[in-house]
Every structure is written in structure tokens, then in C-alpha cells.
Amino acid sequence: MNPLLEQFLSESRDFLQSIGDKLMRLESAPTDQDLINELFRLVHTLKGNSGLFEFPEMTRVLHAGEDLMVAIRTGRAAYSQEVADRLLDVMDFVGMLCDEVEATGVLGTSQSSLSAQLAAELRHLTPAPMEAPSAASALSADPGPMQGATNGHDQIIDAIPEAARLVAYREAQVGDLLLVDFKPDANCFYQGADPFRLAMQTPGLLGGGILAREPWARLEELDAYHCVLDYCILTDATRAELEEHFRWVPEQISLTPVSPIALARPQGDPNGGPVYEDFVSDAIRYLNAGDLNALERATKVLLELSNPNLWLSSALRWLLAILAKEPDLRVALRAVIESLTTLQPPDWMEIQHQAGAVVPAAMSAAEVKSQGPLNPAHASLVAGLLGRQREILALGDGAGWQPGRVQAAAATVGSCLRAGGDLAALASFETALATALATDAVNPLLAWLDRYLGSEATAIRAEEVSPTLTKSAPEKQSAPDDSSAQSTGRADGEPKYGRRAEDSLGPAKSLKVDQVKIDRLMNLIGEMVVSKNALPYLAGRAENVFGVRELSREIKTQYAVINRITDEMQDAIMQVRMMPVSFVFQRFPRLVRDTSRKLGKDVNLVLVGEDTEADKNIIEALGDPLVHIVRNSLDHGFELPDVRKAAGKPVTGSLTITASQESDRVLIEIQDDGKGIDPVAIKQKAYERGLIDEATVDRLSDQEAIQLIFAPGLSTAEKVSDLSGRGVGMDVVRTVIENLNGSIHLESVLGKGTRLCLSLPLSMAVTNVVIIEADGQSFGIPMDRVVETVRIPRKGIWTIKDRQVTVLRGRTMALKSLNELLGIVAAPKLNEDGEQAVIVVRLGDEQVGLVVDSFHETVDVILKPMTGILSGLAAFSGSALMGDGSVLIVLNIKEIL
Amino acid sequence: MAIEFSKTTAVFQELVSVDEAEALLEWLQKKPSAKIDLSACTHLHPANLQVLMAAKAKVVAWPSSEMLRNWLEPILKP
Numbered sequence: 015m016n017p018l019l020e021q022f023l024s025e026s027r028d029f030l031q032s033i034g035d036k037l038m039r040l041e042s043a044p045t046d047q048d049l050i051n052e053l054f055r056l057v058h059t060l061k062g063n064s065g066l067f068e069f070p071e072m073t074r075v076l077h078a079g080e081d082l083m084v085a086i087r088t089g090r091a092a093y094s095q096e097v098a099d100r101l102l103d104v105m106d107f108v109g110m111l112c113d114e115v116e117a118t119g120v121l122g123t124s125q126s127s128l129s130a131q132l133a134a135e136l137r138h139l140t141p142a143p144m145e146a147p148s149a150a151s152a153l154s155a156d157p158g159p160m161q162g163a164t165n166g167h168d169q170i171i172d173a174i175p176e177a178a179r180l181v182a183y184r185e186a187q188v189g190d191l192l193l194v195d196f197k198p199d200a201n202c203f204y205q206g207a208d209p210f211r212l213a214m215q216t217p218g219l220l221g222g223g224i225l226a227r228e229p230w231a232r233l234e235e236l237d238a239y240h241c242v243l244d245y246c247i248l249t250d251a252t253r254a255e256l257e258e259h260f261r262w263v264p265e266q267i268s269l270t271p272v273s274p275i276a277l278a279r280p281q282g283d284p285n286g287g288p289v290y291e292d293f294v295s296d297a298i299r300y301l302n303a304g305d306l307n308a309l310e311r312a313t314k315v316l317l318e319l320s321n322p323n324l325w326l327s328s329a330l331r332w333l334l335a336i337l338a339k340e341p342d343l344r345v346a347l348r349a350v351i352e353s354l355t356t357l358q359p360p361d362w363m364e365i366q367h368q369a370g371a372v373v374p375a376a377m378s379a380a381e382v383k384s385q386g387p388l389n390p391a392h393a394s395l396v397a398g399l400l401g402r403q404r405e406i407l408a409l410g411d412g413a414g415w416q417p418g419r420v421q422a423a424a425a426t427v428g429s430c431l432r433a434g435g436d437l438a439a440l441a442s443f444e445t446a447l448a449t450a451l452a453t454d455a456v457n458p459l460l461a462w463l464d465r466y467l468g469s470e471a472t473a474i475r476a477e478e479v480s481p482t483l484t485k486s487a488p489e490k491q492s493a494p495d496d497s498s499a500q501s502t503g504r505a506d507g508e509p510k511y512g513r514r515a516e517d518s519l520g521p522a523k524s525l526k527v528d529q530v531k532i533d534r535l536m537n538l539i540g541e542m543v544v545s546k547n548a549l550p551y552l553a554g555r556a557e558n559v560f561g562v563r564e565l566s567r568e569i570k571t572q573y574a575v576i577n578r579i580t581d582e583m584q585d586a587i588m589q590v591r592m593m594p595v596s597f598v599f600q601r602f603p604r605l606v607r608d609t610s611r612k613l614g615k616d617v618n619l620v621l622v623g624e625d626t627e628a629d630k631n632i633i634e635a636l637g638d639p640l641v642h643i644v645r646n647s648l649d650h651g652f653e654l655p656d657v658r659k660a661a662g663k664p665v666t667g668s669l670t671i672t673a674s675q676e677s678d679r680v681l682i683e684i685q686d687d688g689k690g691i692d693p694v695a696i697k698q699k700a701y702e703r704g705l706i707d708e709a710t711v712d713r714l715s716d717q718e719a720i721q722l723i724f725a726p727g728l729s730t731a732e733k734v735s736d737l738s739g740r741g742v743g744m745d746v747v748r749t750v751i752e753n754l755n756g757s758i759h760l761e762s763v764l765g766k767g768t769r770l771c772l773s774l775p776l777s778m779a780v781t782n783v784v785i786i787e788a789d790g791q792s793f794g795i796p797m798d799r800v801v802e803t804v805r806i807p808r809k810g811i812w813t814i815k816d817r818q819v820t821v822l823r824g825r826t827m828a829l830k831s832l833n834e835l836l837g838i839v840a841a842p843k844l845n846e847d848g849e850q851a852v853i854v855v856r857l858g859d860e861q862v863g864l865v866v867d868s869f870h871e872t873v874d875v876i877l878k879p880m881t882g883i884l885s886g887l888a889a890f891s892g893s894a895l896m897g898d899g900s901v902l903i904v905l906n907i908k909e910i911l
Numbered sequence: 912m913a914i915e916f917s918k919t920t921a922v923f924q925e926l927v928s929v930d931e932a933e934a935l936l937e938w939l940q941k942k943p944s945a946k947i948d949l950s951a952c953t954h955l956h957p958a959n960l961q962v963l964m965a966a967k968a969k970v971v972a973w974p975s976s977e978m979l980r981n982w983l984e985p986i987l988k989p
Contacts (some may be wrong), residue, residue, distance in 0.1 A: 069987060098967075175984070175985040177981070198957075203929055203957075203958050206929075206958055208929070208957065209954065209957055210954075210955070210957040210960060210982075211956075214954075214982065215980075220979070222982060223985060223986070223987050224960070224982065224985075226961070226964060229964040230964065231965065233936075233939065233940050233943070233965060233966050234940060236936060236961075236962065236965050238932035238933055238935070238936045238958050238959075238962050239932065239933075239958055241957065241958070242960070242961055243957050243960065243961050243964075342947065439958075455933065677972075781912075799965065876951060
């Protein structure tokens with residue numbers, strides 16, 4: 015399951031919960047407009063979200079719900095108990111769909127009809143909008159009165175070209191075909207639908223036609239986007255397959271079973287009537303005489319002589335088709351022949367009605383015929399099967415599953431009879447079965463089987479000679495339908511969608527927690543980390559002060575355990591606070607697109623490593639600096655397409671933003687292939703602004719010069735635009751990044767492009783500091799500033815002008831006394847060997863030696879920023895509580911140097 | 912452009928989308944006697960189809976796809 019779907023499911027449950035809640039509250043305050051608005055918003059959002067996935071069932075009911083809410087909101091409908099009931103039903107239904115999706119990852123079509131039904135119920139409650147409903151919706155809502163249905167279907171059948179119908183008729187296997195009447199919504203083009211394609215892709219498609227809904231308007235007034243075409247489709251797919259195919263638009267289709275013979279509706283030019291009366295009388299004579307070959311010959315001759323576009327030819331073609339497929343269907347043949355005199359298509363419904371069940375049964379007749387009488391091998395097999403069923407029924411051991419057993423045996427017997435085509439016997443068996451079920455006894459069945467097995471052979475033969483078909487066949491056809499209807503009827507009384515209000519929703523898999531609570535937990539874990547640090551002190555005291563070595567060791571063992579647990583706790587809380595950088599990245603595609611369009615530049619953005627994670631605070635703080643950088647790059651970095659072309663570069667510039675993790679730091683790299691930064695121009699500008707002096711201009715290397723863009727008050731753009739170029743930007747970026755304990759690194763090659771690397775800690779919660787001592791006080795220095803610690807002998811320190819310097823591995827390094835910087839009057843202490851303790855710290859690209867009294871260990875501390883009056887002291891970045899209860903002040907190296 | 916309009920003939924190319932219907936309608940309004948060549952057409956959105964039907968446009972070449980042709984011929988044939 016993809017993360018988007020997971021999020022959707024978790025959100026949907028929240029929405030359903032609050033929708034249920036709002037509905038409850040509305041019961042007591044049905045006119046509360048705010049509640050109604052809120053409810054509408056929830057339903058609307060949920061619907062919109064569901065549209066992201068292929069859940070038409072869900073979207074459909076929610077859409078209906080939304081429409082109802084609109085009606086209530088605008089006062090067209092009143093909020094009532096019934097509305098609430100329906101909406102709660104819908105929410106339960108949606109909840110059930112969510113369960114299904116969660117369990118299987120997809121949404122089956124099994125709920126399609128239920129969804130359509132729920133939607134229809136909601137629509138029923140929704141009053142129509144003020145403007146009259148369009149003709150199309152009226153059409154789709156009302157399938158037409160029953161008596162009109164026949165004509166309607168004939169019209170639909172006529173819309174399907176004869177050739178397609180002939181093919182369908184020939185290829186139709188046993189059973190009815192389905193006629194799909196697909197009436198797309200009039201506005202469906204605006205929803206991106208292509209009903210023609212949908213119709214053409216119908217499963218089992220045998221043929222189809224297109225009908226215009228209304229006479230064509232004058233071309234000048236035609237609205238090309240108002241859908242007026244209906245589709246008539248003939249298919250041999252099953253109902254379920256069609257429901258699946260049209261699952262998005264179940265309300266726009268109607269399915270009608272048609273027997274293949276009903277397709278035989280000749281079409282064409284009716285000119286040339288009575289001339290063929292001879293043929294009609296001959297044909298009827300052949301038919302009565304049973305000389306089908308002569309009939310076929312005569313038909314073929316006449317067909318060859320006739321213009322293929324005539325109505326007559328069409329009828330003859332049908333005649334041939336029926337002769338080829340169902341030559342025994344005399345009634346049908348006669349009807350087609352007789353239609354030649356009237357030039358009216360045979361009314362199959364009427365013929366069917368008059369001849370009893372001839373037309374639908376015609377298929378069964380053909381079926382029976384085609385299978386013929388059972389051959390002896392099959393007959394004995396059937397007899398064996400029936401005998402076995404009798405044995406099973408006769409068991410009579412009163413087992414609890416007796417009813418099921420009866421059903422199973424009855425099903426087998428029924429199938430045997432159907433396979434043998436013994437419909438009369440089937441009818442009597444059904445009666446026996448009904449009696450058996452009613453009286454809860456197997457005797458009627460046993461009696462029937464005894465009777466049947468005795469007379470079986472004769473029964474089959476009798477059936478063979480008299481193909482008269484009883485009306486029982488269709489009745490039996492409908493029997494299973496009735497039972498299924500009953501079962502759905504029963505289902506209505508049962509708990510809907512498998513849930514009730516009292517059902518618990520099951521354990522939720524994710525929680526939403528206020529960030530304050532997470533922060534509190536993090537602080538507590540932080541304190542735990544600090545207090546665990548007290549244990550080594552305690553162990554030390556036990557050993558040194560009280561002299562209990564044993565206890566000291568035990569404390570250390572316990573410390574190791576607690577240490578491991580707190581580490582894991584810390585890791586766990588960090589995981590909770592982690593967010594992917596995509597949170598920041600997601601705004602860039604739009605930003606780059608809009609900005610580059612505004613500037614007339616052509617830039618392609620590539621994002622890499624969006625799933626890299628870092629602490630929430632870091633990610634959130636990263637947003638603005640990155641936007642600054644990207645804007646700068648778009649504005650100053652990329653050239654206009656013409657310039658790029660002239661320089662031999664691809665016209666489309668490429669901006670790549672990469673995020674990656676390197677041990678405990680997140681690296682973000684922004685690289686463009688623009689014109690790069692011109693060090694000479696930068697130096698010039700910096701000099702003009704008085705940021706550097708003349709000597710520095712000469713001294714600075716190119717790479718050093720481009721770092722000047724981070725200097726406050728420097729802008730390289732020739733003119734100030736609304737995007738960038740006001741000289742605030744890169745210095746702000748650097749400040750923000752450094753406040754996050756991050757660093758920023760810039761490389762640029764003139765004409766080739768610029769690369770900016772940001773390096774940020776994964777988390778800001780715990781800071782690693784080294785403890786140093788100055789004049790008896792302890793201070794912390796963040797480890798990420800520290801390069802190394804060295805001891806330098808007194809004589810290794812020189813004084814140039816009034817500054818102290820030393821040479822460390824061949825490099826000159828400035829030395830500064832921490833005491834002096836902090837305004838402590840005491841001189842730095844030397845150790846026994848007369849050496850100065852120097853801690854080398856990084857300051858931008860430079861290294862500076864800090865002279866201190868002595869170094870201590872490094873510790874993990876939770877750095878608390880200074881508050882109140884103390885927050886004005888920039889020299890300190892914060893304070894931390896030590897394991898022994900003392901307070902450690904952590905220095906802000908950048909500020910004091 | 913999925914429809915190429917020449918002086919008297921509109922040639923439908925491959926897949927003709929819903930967006931083309933507006934242009935087709937305008938063109939047919941100006942040239943009521945225009946001819947339509949569908950031979951290279953593999954599918955056309957019904958918006959185009961209903962424009963052709965309403966304009967009673969004269970189709971001079973049918974799609975090579977038999978299935979599409981079977982659908983279109985009965986309704987577009989004069």
C-alpha cells in the first residue's frame with residue numbers, strides 16, 4: 015500500500031468520525047449554519063480525496079452526499095432526521111469501503127450496486143436546483159414507462175447496424191444477449207469522459223450503434239461540448255462484467271436482456287412492395303412442407319436479384335441467418351416471411367406472447383435439440399448419479415446438516431434433468447422439492463426419484479418426440495432470482511454494511527498528537543539523559559569518598575543499562591519528530607515554474623532524495639533559506655534562453671536540489687548550470703560598498719571572493735527586481751543556517767554554474783559540547799565548532815603587533831585568550847610542563863586558537879536557550895544542566911570571536 | 912494538431928481529442944460543403960463526432976480500423 019493511500023485511509027477515518035460527530039450535534043441544533051458549513055466542508059474534502067484513487071463507489075455516494083449538503087446549506091432542503099439517517103448510512107458505507115481497501119489494497123466492484131442505491135436515496139432527498147433539470151438528466155433518471163419499453167428497445171436495436179446484428183445473432187451462444195443502453199451525462203465532456211471510447215471498449219462487444227438524443231440544432235447554435243449522443247451496445251458479456259466496465263457511470267446505463275431472435279429487425283429502403291408476393295406464398299408453402307432447402311434456395315435467388323439496400327434484402331438476409339442457425343424456429347421464419355408483405359419488422363414481443371414462451375424458450379429448444387437425446391453412456395451416468403442422490407437422501411440419520419444435504423442432492427438432480435433436457439420431469443421434481451422443503455421431510459423426493467428412475471428411459475424418449483415446451487422453464491429460470499431477491503431483502507433488516515453504531519472501530523494505527531506533547535516528552539527524555547550522567551559521578555563518589563568499590567562497580571553496571579535504554583528512547587523520540595525534506599521540497603516545482611516563466615527563462619527542476627528525513631524544527635527552518643537560494647539562482651544564476659544558446663549551453667537550464675544524509679547530518683545541495691558568480695564583479699561591488707579595502711581586493715582568491723555574497727549589504731544584480739537583489743538574502747540565509755548549527759559552502763565556476771552545499775544536523779535536541787575551564791569556571795563549546803585540542807609550549811607563541819600567533823603544522827594561526835574575550839582579568843594558566851591549552855575552533859573558513867586553562871570531557875547536553883534578560887547576551891548560546899546538578903554555560907563562538 | 916485543415920478537406924490524424932471539437936465546429940460553420948478524411952484516424956472523441964453528425968459532413972475516406980468504421984459508417988453516411 016502506498017503512503018498516499020495510507021494517509022488517505024487514516025484521514026478518511028478522522029473525517030468520518032467528525033462527520034458522524036457533526037451530524038449528532040446537528041440533531042440538537044438543526045439550524046446551526048456553522049455546523050452545516052463545517053459538515054459540508056468535511057464531506058466535500060472527503061469526496062475530493064477519494065477522487066484521487068480509483069474508488070468510484072466511494073466518490074459517487076460522497077458526491078451525492080455533498081449535493082445534499084449544498085441543498086441544505088443554501089436552504090433548499092431542510093435538515094431532518096431522515097437526512098441524518100441517510101448520511102450516517104453513507105458514512106458507514108464509506109467506512110466499510112475503507113476497511114475493504116485497507117484489507118485488500120483495492121476496492122472491488124461488489125459494492126457498486128449498493129453504492130448506486132445509496133446515491134439514489136440521497137438524490138431522492140436532494141431537491142433539484144432552481145433551474146429546470148436538463149433533458150439528459152431527466153432521461154437518465156427515468157428509464158421510461160414499462161409499456162414504452164418494447165418500442166424503446168426496438169429503437170435501440172434499430173440503431174445498431176444490421177451487419178453487426180447479424181454477426182451478433184450468428185455468434186450468440188446459448189442464453190440471452192445483453193443490450194446496453196448507454197446515455198452519457200450531457201456535461202460529461204467537461205469531466206474528461208470519452209463515452210465513445212467507453213462504449214467501444216465494452217467487454218464482449220458484438221456490435222453497437224450511436225443515436226442522437228435530439229434533432230440536430232442549426233450548426234451556428236451547436237454546442238460541441240454538450241453531449242447528445244447515446245450508445246446502443248450489444249454484448250455477450252455477463253452483467254457483472256458490464257457493471258465493472260461501466261462502474262463509473264452506473265446510473266447512465268440500462269441493461270436489457272434480449273433473445274438473439276429479437277435482433278432480426280430488417281431495415282432499408284421500403285420501395286418495391288407487392289412484387290414479391292409470389293415469393294411470400296412460395297416461401298410459406300415450402301415452410302409448411304418442411305422443405306427448408308427449397309426455401310433457402312429461393313431466398314438466395316431473390317436476394318441476388320435485389321438491391322442490397324432494400325428493406326426486402328435485409329429481411330431476406332435475416333431469413334438466411336435464421337435458416338442457418340435455428341432452422342427449427344418455424345414461427346420465426348414465418349414471421350420474417352410474412353413481414354415482407356407488411357414491410358413492418360416482426361413484433362417479436364407479440365409473437366413471443368402469442369406463441370406462449372416460444373421465443374425465449376426457442377433458445378432452450380435449440381439447446382435441447384443441439385444436445386440431442388442423451389447417448390446410452392450419458393444416460394447410464396445420469397441414472398447412476400440420480401441413484402446416488404437417492405441413497406444420500408435415504409440416509410435419514412437426522413444429522414444437523416440434513417437441510418443442506420437435501421439442497422445439495424436437489425441441485426444435482428436438477429442439473430441432471432436440465433442436462434438431459436427433461437423439462438417436464440424437472441417441473442415435477444421442483445414440485446416434489448417444494449413439498450419436501452415445506453414439510454421438512456425427504457419422502458416426497460425419494461418417491462419422485464423412485465418414480466423417475468423407473469420411467470427414465472421412456473421419459474427421455476417422450477421428450478424427444480414432443481418438443482412442446484411447457485411454460486415451466488422460464489418459471490424455473492426465475493426461481494433462483496427470487497431466492498436471491500429474498501436474501502437481499504433479508505440483508506436489509508440486518509446490520510448495514512457490517513457495522514453498527516456500537517461497534518468499535520478497531521484500534522487506530524496512527525495517532526495525531528499535539529506537538530507540545532511530543533516536545534514535553536522530548537524534554538523529559540533529555541532530562542533523563544542528563545540525570546543518567548549523574549550515575550558515573552555517584553560511582554566515583556562511592557569509590558573515592560566512601561571507599562566501596564563493589565558498590566561503585568554495580569552502579570556502573572546499572573548505568574550501562576540505563577544508558578542503553580535512554581539512547582533508545584532518544585532515538586525513538588527523534589524518529590517521531592523526523593520529517594522528510596519533501597515537506598520543503600514540494601513547493602519548489604511551482605515556485606520554479608512561476609518564477610522562471612515570469613523571468614522568461616527556461617529552467618528544469620530536478621529533486622533528488624526527497625525522502626531524506628530530519629528533525630521537524632530543522633525541516634521547517636530550512637524552508638525560507640532554500641526559497642531564497644532558489645530564487646537567487648533563478649534570478650541571477652540562469653541566463654536567458656538566447657544567451658544560453660549563444661554560449662553553447664542547452665536552452666533549458668537545469669536546477670538540481672539534492673538531499674542526502676551523511677552520518678548525523680543532512681546535506682542539501684543546490685546546483686545550477688547558470689552563469690556562475692563573477693569574482694571580479696563581486697570584489698568590485700564589495701569594494702564600492704566599502705565592505706572590503708583595496709588591499710583585500712588584491713589578496714582575495716576567486717573562491718574567497720565569491721564568499722563575499724554572504725556579506726551583508728551586497729547585491730550583484732544590475733537592477734533590483736521584485737524577486738531578489740535588495741542585498742538581503744544570502745547573508746540572512748547564512749545566519750539562519752548557522753543558527754541551526756549548520757554550515758553553508760559555496761562553489762562557483764564562471765560560465766558553468768554554482769553549487770551551494772548546506773550541511774545541517776539531523777536533530778537539534780542534543781548538542782555535543784566539550785567542557786573547558788577558564789579561571790575556575792566551566793564553559794561548553796559546541797563540538798561541531800571544534801577542530802582539535804592542542805597544547806602549545808610557551809615558547810611556541812609569538813606576538814605580532816599586539817596579537818598572539820602560533821604555528822601549527824606549518825600554518826600560522828591566530829591565538830585568542832578566552833579570559834580576555836570574556837572579560838576575565840586573570841591570565842591563562844599553564845600546566846606543569848609550561849604549556850598553554852589551546853582549543854582550535856573553526857570560524858567560517860578560518861581556524862582560530864582559543865587559549866583556555868584546561869580541557870575536560872565532552873558531554874551530550876540539552877541546550878536551553880537563554881531566556882528573559884539573559885537572552886540579550888549574544889556571547890552565550892544557552893545553558894545546560896550537568897549530571898552533577900551544575901549549570902554549564904555554552905559559548906557562542908561566532909559571537910565572541 | 913490532430914486535425915489538419917486544408918482548403919476543402921479536414922484530415923483527421925490518429926487520436927482526435929475533445930479539444931479539437933471547437934475548431935472543427937468553427938471550420939465546418941465556415942465551410943458547410945467541406946470533406947472529411949478519416950483514413951488516418953484511430954479514434955475520435957464523441958464531441959467531434961457529434962459536430963460531424965450535426966454538420967452532415969461528407970466523409971470521403973473512412974478509418975482503416977474496421978471496428979471504428981463499423982461504428983461510424985451508419986451514422987455518418989449520407
